[in-house]
Each structure stands twice: as structure tokens, then as C-alpha cells.
Amino acid sequence: MLLIIMVLLDFKVQAQYKRDNYVNILDLRSSLLQTNVISSSTTLFSDMGAWHAYSLPERQEDYGGFNGPVLFNRKGDVVSESVAKIALQINNTPFVFNQPIASFLPGMAMMKYTNDEITLEQSLIFSDKRSALVRNTIKNNSSVPVSVKVSWSGKVKVESRLAHENEQIKISFPKGIYLMDFPWKNRLDVVINKNSYQVVCKDEITIHPHSSITFYIQHSNFINENDYTVNYHHEEKAEQKFIDNQVRWNGYISKALANGGRWPNDPLIRNLKVKSMITLMTNWRSAAGDLKHDGIFPSYSTFDGFWAWDSWKHAAACALFFPELGKNNIRAMFDYQDKDGMIADCVFLNSKDNNYRDSKPPLAAWAVWEVYKKTGDLLFLKEMFPKLVRYHHWWYKNRDHDQNGLCEFGSTDGSREAAAWESGMDNAVRYDDALMLKNNNKAWSLNQESVDLNSFLYLEKLLLAKMSALLSIQGSEDYFKDARRLKKMVNTLMYDKVTGYYYDIKVAGKSKILLEGTEGWHPLWTRIASLDQASAVAKVMADTTRFNTYVPFPTFPANQSKFDPAHGYWRGPVWLDQVMFGIEGLRNYHQDKLADQLLMKFINHAEGMRDNKPIHENYNPLTGDSLGAMNFSWSAAALLRLLCE
Template sequence: MRYFLILICSISLGNTFAQVSRQDFPDVLKLAYQVQQAKKIETNVFSDMGAWHAYTLPAGRQDNGTFIGPMVMDLEGYWLANSVARLAVKADGKQIDLEKAQSSSHYYPGLLQQELKVAGLQISLKLLFISNREAMIETRITNLSGTKKELEIHWGGNLLKAEVAWQRDGNTLSADLGKGHRFQLRYPKQEPLLFRLEKNRYNAMRGKLLLQAGKSYSSSRIERYDLEEQQASGATKQRPFDAELKTNTARWNGYLNAYFNASGANIKDEVQRRIAVKSILTLMTNWRSKAKDLLHDGVFPSLNYQGFYGFWSWDSWKQAVGISYFNPELAISNILSMFDYQDGHGMVADCVYTDKKENNLRDTKPPLAAWAVWLVHTRAADPDFLKNIYPKLVSYHKWWYKNRDHDQNGLCEYGATDGTRIAAAWESGMDNAVRFDQALLLKNNDKAWSLNQESVDLNAYLYAEKEYLAKIADALGRAAEARAWRAQQGGLKKQINTFFYHAEKGFYYDRLMDKSWIAAEGPEGWIPLWAGLADQQQAAAVRDIMLKKEKFNTYLPLPTLTADHPRFDPMKGYWRGPVWLDQVYFGLNGLQRYGYQKAAAELLRQTLNHAEGLALQGPIHENYHPLSGKGLNAMNFSWSAAHLLMLLKEQAL
């Protein structure tokens, strides 16, 4: 299967280290929850294989005998139930109180597990995903006593939406959730179950079972969620749970070994290894398979935030690079999901959704697509991918110069398609950054406006994209095109260093078109180091500012605005002070590029040690407070996870 090929390739091309197992990484992320409100989704959950539903572990003994959920997703997320199938057991006519059981619950990569010991029984529950629509849950009861037991087994649950009623067809229960959404509980056809249904509640009772001493009983069910009309062939043929578990184990061990054996640093520190696994879990839980108007699989920024239920271009480029270490096929799909909606002029949408009417074409995002394509290609080695995507990358690159260079001087600006200031700020990816506070909109053509501000990061990204386009052209045997791309870099490099580098201050700044400097220092100032267009003297000056305690070298380093700026406000300012791990990556990568490995390593140590919960069981956040390390905004954030994978592999600690 594909994951075996990935693993073999990663070992042969990279380092060869001892193999790891998912059993080595229990509970890198703490899962524990009890649903009180259907739309309160801010908790750690588990999903896999691009499924559109997720689960978590119980928060207390009151939910022994079940997993929590599912949480279902489309344009918004909500909990379908606290539990759709809670186990109840009678032994020899007496009800067993599962709340009094000796219990343990664990989250392993790709697997939820609960173990109960009570009244001479061992009860094991396991949950994994077997397709992009289906989870499989096994209940196994073992008689640990020395005598036979007569058991009566029940499963039951209720949906949180009282108006939704269960319907039954044999041993399958289904709930029509409206708008094509449907949830199914499929108990084994051969299981002798007696059902009692009452609107949104049900109980399924298995007839009396005689369980001999030392013997086990097991039963597996499927929980399926469809967000569009279910096709007749949509159901996966059910295999025994042990066979699915074997496949699941091999796939997840493949992911882990692919990453740890990939080219780059040999990650030996146990805390850093657990951070890496947590990052993989975050990305895989945010994976959504193609559905409705999403034509390829992709990755949500975060399934814990209602506003992030789609695929974003900037996020997708970054996520794809991180994912390519362990799942190149998904990385490619994530990139293609955005190019599915590239318009006839070459523009790539800011974000796309299951309902394409919701797609945001008011703006795009900073150009990192060729960077992502090339790095994914180096791990996927798919020539068809390069061949098919290259013309689209060229069209996207040229679009910037046709639609975002107001004065036609070869330096681009962020802008919008609808003439709104807010969309132009969004296009920067740094929505409310202080550096844009003075900017105004200028009309370029009927469908293009630019800010009256030329941005150093945008033009540094475009400079880097030319190099990656050249690499792709070389790989495709288009040597003349590769030379042409590299020829463009020379003039642009000179322009950027002349126009944006402030020699007296030793940093790169945006400038308004009237040539006045923007008096704010942020990550845009170190992007030229990442792009490799600064000279050694300029790089040293930028490094010095990055290492100043009063500016960027805060408790959690490299905030998006210097700590000494009067408008520095991490708690209220989305891009006005918080630390974003993508910008940390660009900064540390840039330092390394110019030989400042020691400084980069120290800043990374501070990041890993001081970001709240990162070294423990906490979620990976969208951003962090630079003075306290507190996690801010969305939890389980994909591009943060992707950049942690890059940082750990690329940085020498």
C-alpha cells in the first residue's frame, strides 16, 4: 500500500534510525470531554482518513463504557451526541456499575482505547477509522473470573437534536440530519439484537450470553457520517476488527517512521519526538476528504473553530510541506484543492468550502505555492504532479505582476478584487498588522485594487518563487524557462535591497508609494533572509535586531510586532504582537541560511520550552503570547503543526 512505499522511500533517501511504534507515543495530546452544548467544539478530538466526524475520550467515570461523540462537520461543526452507543452490562441478572470500574483511557496515534475492570470482567473498547466516512468500534468483554457468567449486553444513546429521530433497518440505525447529512450506526447483521426506539433515543439489547471462564465476547459496529446524499456503493465492506486494526497499525507506524527517518535531523530528545507526533496527529485530525464542492482532499486550519471549516491557500501551501514528510499523497491533494478554483486570470482563491458559493475570491494569499510544490515533489517524486501544476503556478505568478503592481515598477502590493480595504489586508495573511494601518486602496483595473504600500515580504516571496519555478522547469527539462526565471531574480534582488532595506536601522521595512517608511518592525523584515536575497552584512544587522530582548527576543521569541512598539497588543491584536510559528520558521530558517545556527537553535529551544502546553499534553495553538507563552486563538492549528515538523527536522539543536 501507499504508506509502505512512502516509508521505504524515506528510509532509503534519508537517515536510517530505529523503527518506532505508535505504542511509544500514548497521550501526546490529552483527550477528555463531556458534551454540554452541541456547538461548543473547543476541545481535543480525534479523526482520521479525511472523515468528517470526530471523537474524544471521556472526562470522567460517568462516561465509562463509551467514547464521546461524534462531532460532525460541514460548514459548521457540532456534537451529534455525548454518546451514541454507551455500553451497559448485566452479569447473572445484576446490573454492573461501570462507574465503579478500574478504568484507563488512552489516545494512541490513530486509535482510541478504553479499558475497564469490574465484577470479574475486563471490558475493552477500541475506536479507529476504516474509511473517509466510517469509524469502527470494537467492544470486547473477557471473563476474568473462575466461573462462567450469564451476560446481558446493551448499547444505547440519544441524539442532542430532539427533533431528529432514529430509523431502523435490520441492525442498522440511521438519523437524517437534514440537507443530505446522515448518520448511521451499523451493528453486525448476525448479532441477535432487540431494539427499542423512541424518537432521538434508542436501546439495543443482545440476548443472554453465556461466557465461560477465561473466554471473550467481541462485537464491532460501524459509525458512518455522510455530508451528502449517500451512494448505494458508499458503504465499506466490513472486515473483522482485528484485520482493520492490523491495517491501521501498519499505516500509522508508517507515518511515524516516514517522518523520523526522513532526511534531516535525527530527533533524539523525547519531548521533541512527542511534539513531532502531536504535530502529525493535529494535521491528520484536520484532514478532510473531498466532498461536495471540495474536489480534492485537504486540511482545515482547525476543526475547533467554526470559522475555519474550509481550505485556505496560504495554509495549504504550508501544511503541504509539513505533511509531505509522512503523507506526500495528501500533501499533493491539499495543494490541488486550491488550484481547482484558480480563475481564468491565474488567481487562486483565499479559501474554498464545501459550498462553492461561499468561496472567497475577494483576495488571495501570499505566494508560496511553488515553494510548497517543489518541496512536496522532493518527497513524493511524482513527475505528473510537476508537469500538471507547473502551468498553473506560472499563471498564478504572472497574475501578481498584472494585477498587483499599481505603478508598474516591478514591486507588487497586496490588494483585493472587490475594492475593499479589509480584503486587501487579508491578502497579506497578516490581517490587522500595524504596518498596514496607514495604507489606502488604489484601483488597478475593474477587478484589481492595490494598497498604496509596497511590502517587502510579498516581493521576497515572489523572488523565492522564481527560484522554485526555475527548479521545477529544470526538472521538467525546460532549461530555457529555468534560465529566464533566474534572470528575473537579479533585478528584483537589487530592487528589494535598495527599496526596502533601511541601512541606518539595519532592517527591512515596507514603504508607501510616496517612498515614506513604515515605522513598524515585524516578521516581514526577516523574510529576505529566508528568501536568500540579503547580503551577509544585511543579514547580520537583521539578526542583531531579532536577538534584542526589547524587540523580538521575548520570553517566547519572534513576535509579529516588536515588544517596544506602542501598538504592541498580543491579547487583542491578531497580528499585532502574538507569536505565529510559521513566522518563527521563516526567521530561524533565514538565520541558518546565513550561518547563524547557534542563534537559531537557542530561539528554537525557547519556542519549544515556553509555548504553553507544547512540551506537555496541550494542543498546538494558532499563535502564542510572546511575554507569557500563553496559547491564543484557535487550538489544534494546522500550519503551526506543519512548521513544527519543519523546524524539528531542519534545525540543529
């Protein structure tokens, strides 16, 4: 009996690692009636770093095909409401597509239509960085043979040219090519109109009783003609790709769940881990154009490049289940490190659009270290170390106005706007009265030394010290020495004993800017604070009039006049990276009970945590309503890390 129980328990544990247990944890149904998904509420599915995506149909008019594609190389343009919709005639009678059983599994979207005569199952996966495969299986449910006629049609809603070339339907754009490879080549009748097409199989297909046939359509998206020339290939082993897809996704899930966390057996927590991975993977984009390595968009519904501040968090989360993507996301940003060591704010398909007006908070060394901890890859550490050193020194050469060892956020163009962007907290209240100070001809600083920036630089010094020791590079003790000095300065100058909290300080005079914000608990995340200081900060975090709101961790305390929970961006709404800094910071000082309470309070009250709605950019701390961009990657990254601790 004990053996049977153990076998059943093991079976239950192993089943948790299978993607079949995570069906429809995101609602993929939509109607792509708009011409672009930017700022829309559409949930899409992509994978493998592809630059296109699809959804499941919501309207009967779209039944028989997957909605889309949406092209991210065209900044979210909707090419078609359903670009390849199948039509069937069964024994010369049109098959009626009633509402399907629609399923979204991690890595695969599916639809199932059935009547007394046949069942049609359609499954979509991404087979590589440019292509998706749709598998169509028609099963004869009856006891007599059935004859089947198959056709497809589609209508394009963006400026393009349709052509029938090499037995393919080719949709050409001013920039980009979309191809569809249909089965039964040389047995198809094709009609092309200005913005629509129809493909008809010439032959009737006979399916014997209780038997089935399977055929595939390949959809490929290329950003330009050269991309097509280099990357197009017709997939000859389509079914193997479906097998590989299942193995790969089961592997992701197994790795993430194997990290455990505090509630490893809670189905809600497991669902959130998987939802977080799906969010990251749908925003994965492969190297293309001037992007030399793969990376992750912040959100396909708003952004169309890689951001540094986001990429470091994405990489740290990918280390938990897909470290190679984490490495490449880091490389993608360092590909454009300038000669002075600066990392751009964001990089794009066209490098002329890269933003060097500002950088972003220095979490690159942390991201590299998180990847190293999971992989033990010393070669990656060796590759990144000199680049990290150059970036670290850049801050002190360009963002330390009075050369006292405490840095400021700033910009390369002297604008306060870009300086606030550099902090990552674009419109935070602490910058309302900030002024700009010129450091050199291409560097300006805000007139305040920021506690979060210097906390991050402290952590970076510790990590560079560890890396140099591992790589047998001189300088480890110097980094430790500098870290100890910086720690003392932060704790002496930026901590206020009266209020028990950390603040930014003015460059001139070093007076504290007594405005509480989430940056005040960053010294706990980087372990700068003493036990007494951490305890005092934890009391502020636990205060229900300030930061322990209905959804905890607002970016500005709820008892202040400038608190704006619904429209404030960084003046009230809850951002999940700040939740991560807060929870992990509390755990660093053994405040586990409070950390658990606050994390579960967030999960219980924030929209999208307990249902099949997407993860968002930020949340209203008073109502739990989701705000900002949907399917937001750094929110998913922070959530995944928190749940895997």
C-alpha cells in the same frame, strides 16, 4: 558483549518508531455538553479524512462509549454526548462502569474497564474516509464461565430523525446521514423514541474462563444522501482494519522521525513531532461536496474549509510523512483557480461560499517543490507547473500598481479589509494607514509594496526556473533573470542600512514604512539578503526588547506602543509560521547557534509544547499562554518542519 549492546540500541531505536511510545501526548478527555465545538476548548480525534470526530469520556455518565460524534459537515455540531453507550449484565448483575484506563495513541482511542469478573476494552479507529470502527472485547477474568447480556443506547441532541432501517440505526439530518451498524444482526431488539434509541441483544453470551469475545460497531457519517449511496459499505474485515491502522501510523512516525533534525534522540522533540502529525491528521478532510480533493482544515474548532495560505504550509509538512495528502491539499486549492490565474483565499463544501475577494501570499510553488523534493514525482511537477505559472503572472497583472516589478497585496472588491487578509496578517500595524489604489475593474492594491510578498515572489521565480529546467520547458533563464532583478530591488529599496532591517515601502516615492514586523526577516528565509544584511537582521531578531521575548518572534516588536501581546492577533502574538520563517532564515545564513537558542526558548516557554495540551494558533510572547484556535494545523506544520530540519 558489543553485539548485545548493538542489538539493544537497535531495539531502542526501532521502538521509537512505534506509536505505543506516544500514548496520551494529547489529552482527549472531554464532556460534550455543548451543542457545537466552534470556539470551544474540546480536543477531538479524527483520521482518514473523515468528517466526524470523537473524544474520550470525562464524566461517569458517559462511560461505556466514546463521546460524540461531532460533525464537521455541520460546522462542528455535537450530535450526542455519547451516541452508542454500551451496557452489560454479568450473570444478571449490571456491570458498574468505574473510571477507565483511557489511552489515546496516534490513530486510536482506547478505554479499559475491569473488575474481578471481566475486563471490557473498547478501541476506536477510523477505517476509511466516512467510517469509524469501535472494537469491544470482553474478557472473562474468573475461573468459571460468565453469562453476558449486551445492549447499547444513545440520545441525540440536534434536530434529526431516528429510524431503524436495514438492521441499522439511522440518524437523518436536513443535510447528512449518520449510521450505526451493530453486531448480531437479526438478533437485536430495537426501540426508537423521538431523540433516543436502545438496542438489546436477544441472546445471552457465555464466555468461558480466561477467554474473550470481540465484536464491532461501525459508525459512518455522510454529508448527504448521494454521499451515502456512493460511499457506504459494511466493513467485513474489521480486525484487518485495526492492523492496517497500526501499520499506517507506525509508518507516519517512522518517516517523520527518520528526517532526524537537530535533536533526534530527545523524547520531548519526538513527542512534539508526533503531536504535530496528529494535529494535521485530525484536521484532514476528504473530498466531499464541492471540495474535489482532500485537504486540511486550519482548525476544526474555528474553520470549516481549506485556506490557501494554510494549505501551502500543510502540504510542505505532509511531504515529510504523507506526501499524497500534501499533493491533494495543493490540488484542492487549484481546483478553483479562476480564468485569470487567481487562487481563492478559501474554498468550502459549498463552492458558493468560496472567497475570491482576495488571494493569499504566493507560497504554492514552494509547497509543490517541497513535495517534489521528498517524492521525486515529476508527473506531479508537470501537472502543477502551468497552474503555478498562471498564478505567478496573475500577481504582476493585478497587484503591481505602477508596473515596476514590485507587487502589493490587494483585493478584488477594493476593500482594505480584504487586502489585509490577502497578506495573511489581517490586522498588522503596517496597514493602519494604508489606502487602496485601483489597478483595473477587478483589482485594487494597497498603496505599499510589501517586503514579504516580493520575497515570496523572488523564491517563486527561482523555483519556477528549476521546475522548467527539470521539465525541459523553455523560460528557465528568464525566471532566473527576473529573480536577480527583483532581488536587487528588494535589497536596494526595502532594506534600511541605519536600522539594519527590511520594511514595506510606499508605492509613491518609495519611502520606507519604518515599522518593524516579522515580514522583515522573510528575505532571509528566501535568501534575498546579503551576508551583511542577514547579520544585521539577526541582531534585531536577537534583541530582547523587540523580538527575542519570553516566547520569541512576536509579530510586532515588544518595545512599541501598539504592541498587544494578548489580544493583538497580528500586532504582537507569536505565530509559528513566522517562527519557521525566522529560524529557517537564520539557518540559511549559518546563524545556527542563535536559531537553536530561539527555537528551544519557544519550546520551553510556549504552552502545549512540554505537556499534553494542544498546539494553538498563536501565543502570548510575554507569558507563553496559548491564544486563538486550538489544534491549529499550520502551527503544527511549521513545528514539524522545524523539528525535522
